[in-house]
Amino acid sequence: MSTADIGLIGLAVMGSNLALNIAEKGYTVAVHNRSPGRIDEFVAEAKAQGLDGKTIPKYDLADFVQTVKAPRSIIIMVKAGQPVDDMIEQLLPHLEPGDAIIECGNSLYTDTQRRFDYLKPKNIGYLGVGVSGGEEGARHGPSIMVGGSKEQWHNAEPVLTAIAAKFNGESCCAYLGEGGAGHFVKMIHNGIEYGDMQMIAEIYGVMRDGLGMDPKACANVFQEWNKGPLNSYLIEITGHVLDAVDDQTGKPLVDLILDKAGQKGTGMWSAVVAQQMGVPATAIEGAVAARSLSSRKSERVAAEGVYGKPNRAKTDVTLADLEKALLAGKIVSYAQGFAVIAKASEEFGWSLPLATIAKIWRAGCIIRSRFLDQMSSAYAKGEAVNLLVVPDFVTIMKDSHPSLRKVVAAAAIGEFPMICLSASLSYFDSYRQAQGTANLTQGQRDFFGAHGFEIEGRGTDLHGTWPSTLGK
Numbered sequence: 001m002s003t004a005d006i007g008l009i010g011l012a013v014m015g016s017n018l019a020l021n022i023a024e025k026g027y028t029v030a031v032h033n034r035s036p037g038r039i040d041e042f043v044a045e046a047k048a049q050g051l052d053g054k055t056i057p058k059y060d061l062a063d064f065v066q067t068v069k070a071p072r073s074i075i076i077m078v079k080a081g082q083p084v085d086d087m088i089e090q091l092l093p094h095l096e097p098g099d100a101i102i103e104c105g106n107s108l109y110t111d112t113q114r115r116f117d118y119l120k121p122k123n124i125g126y127l128g129v130g131v132s133g134g135e136e137g138a139r140h141g142p143s144i145m146v147g148g149s150k151e152q153w154h155n156a157e158p159v160l161t162a163i164a165a166k167f168n169g170e171s172c173c174a175y176l177g178e179g180g181a182g183h184f185v186k187m188i189h190n191g192i193e194y195g196d197m198q199m200i201a202e203i204y205g206v207m208r209d210g211l212g213m214d215p216k217a218c219a220n221v222f223q224e225w226n227k228g229p230l231n232s233y234l235i236e237i238t239g240h241v242l243d244a245v246d247d248q249t250g251k252p253l254v255d256l257i258l259d260k261a262g263q264k265g266t267g268m269w270s271a272v273v274a275q276q277m278g279v280p281a282t283a284i285e286g287a288v289a290a291r292s293l294s295s296r297k298s299e300r301v302a303a304e305g306v307y308g309k310p311n312r313a314k315t316d317v318t319l320a321d322l323e324k325a326l327l328a329g330k331i332v333s334y335a336q337g338f339a340v341i342a343k344a345s346e347e348f349g350w351s352l353p354l355a356t357i358a359k360i361w362r363a364g365c366i367i368r369s370r371f372l373d374q375m376s377s378a379y380a381k382g383e384a385v386n387l388l389v390v391p392d393f394v395t396i397m398k399d400s401h402p403s404l405r406k407v408v409a410a411a412a413i414g415e416f417p418m419i420c421l422s423a424s425l426s427y428f429d430s431y432r433q434a435q436g437t438a439n440l441t442q443g444q445r446d447f448f449g450a451h452g453f454e455i456e457g458r459g460t461d462l463h464g465t466w467p468s469t470l471g472k
């Protein structure tokens with residue numbers, strides 16, 4: 001019998017918590033997973049949370065589909081990539097025209113667009129939905145970025161809006177545009193997340209090795225900063241991570257964790273797409289590069305053997321400098337992320353609502369932060385070319401970029417890597433200068449390749465009379 005309001009496939013961390021969230025909001029959800037063991041675990045958890053009455057576990061896929069009321073909405077929350085395509089193929093024989101798939105993993109937006117186009121002629125709706133907030137967000141309210149057809153959005157809107165995080169009573173779920181729009185925005189969200197995390201790590205490096213602070217002292221500072229303009233989920237959890245103690249040794253856990261960061265691809269995709277569209281996102285690029293460098297542990301150990309330990313003499317930067325430097329670096333990074341979204345909107349004809357995107361990032365997601373409310377208001381007043389020229393942020397940047405400069409300079413002298421903060425500073429300095437140095441680059445390009453250059457008042461495809469270098 002068809003009794004479920006919605007179906008959900010994929011009961012790992014995200015899917016199981018989303019299903020419990022849906023059930024808690026009063027919807028009956030049928031659930032399925034490839035491996036039956038996860039279904040058993042889910043059943044036990046739903047019972048423990050008193051939500052078993054609203055969840056219907058199904059071990060057989062056909063039976064699962066039949067349990068969902070038609071026209072069906074079926075959430076897929078499995079590993080991104082081929083598993084999503086496999087799942088779609090397995091589902092198709094059981095679906096009827098008018099049914100819809102709501103894919104909520106971290107899919108590449110071009111895959112989402114392809115799946116959307118593939119299912120459209122079959123009259124199967126497809127929403128590509130970015131979900132952010134990790135385990136806790138999925139259970140209690142994530143930020144939800146929806147892409148796909150408007151019609152399908154209207155069908156799914158009540159449940160997605162109900163399960164999303166709330167900021168001042170407003171749901172952090174919104175329809176953003178056709179096809180891959182939702183997953184594009186989620187991808188850039190993750191790129192910004194990478195930037196935030198890397199900049200925080202760089203600041204922690206100065207605290208640890210330049211100011212000689214132990215993890216507990218660092219934790220206290222992050223907890224303090226979380227009360228000010230840096231207030232955000234990532235600053236909050238940084239305090240907790242630094243404060244955690246290893247059960248076995250009693251030592252700070254962070255000191256035992258190997259300095260090798262993993263990555264699943266969304267940051268790298270963001271950097272690649274930004275480059276492809278010609279929008280500089282140097283903070284995201286720096287963060288991706290930093291993770292890749294971190295993973296080359298044995299190479300780094302060998303290189304330290306060659307050059308000797310970094311000479312990290314005590315620095316004279318203050319905690320106040322570090323706080324402002326982080327704020328400035330983060331604003332530059334968000335400005336870059338929003339600029340990539342704005343360009344994609346134009347390129348793909350999505351009309352992405354920047355103010356709404358900032359709004360639905362104010363709660364639930366990993367990059368939620370106090371200044372997103374200000375960013376949302378700034379974009380609501382009118383689309384800005386770049387956040388760095390929006391008055392509110394000009395004021396913050398004028399106050400904080402000298403600290404970013406001081407910290408990056410001290411880091412260079414003190415042999416601290418600052419791949420991300422220095423990228424933010426260089427972007428800022430490049431962006432805010434009326435006269436740059438690309439005149440020389442153009443001269444060089446014309447010298448070796450007759451690529452032409454522009455001289456104001458004289459034309460756009462001019463050439464120099466360059467000396468020959470033949471035989472030199």
Ligand SMILES: NC(=O)C1=CN([C@@H]2O[C@H](COP(=O)(O)OP(=O)(O)OC[C@H]3O[C@@H](n4cnc5c(N)ncnc54)[C@H](OP(=O)(O)O)[C@@H]3O)[C@@H](O)[C@H]2O)C=CC1
Pocket residue numbers: 009010011012013014015033034035038077078079080082083086087104105106107131132133134135
């Ligand atoms: N973890 C997080 O914090 C976040 C994750 N996401 C995204 O959400 C999605 C789910 O993430 P998460 O919960 O961490 O789980 P994982 O990404 O670890 O994926 C595990 C789930 O995928 C299923 N799966 C894997 N391969 C297949 C396949 N070929 N066919 C059918 N099912 C398959 C697994 O089934 P089985 O049990 O049978 O192996 C399991 O249910 C991913 O796209 C992830 O990137 C988004 C936001 C946050």
Ligand SMILES: O=C(CO)[C@H](O)[C@H](O)COP(=O)(O)O
Pocket residue numbers: 106132133134190193262263264265266267366
């Ligand atoms: O989407 C997420 C958070 O928003 C996931 O946690 C994602 O896995 C994070 O990316 P990575 O694993 O590459 O650090």
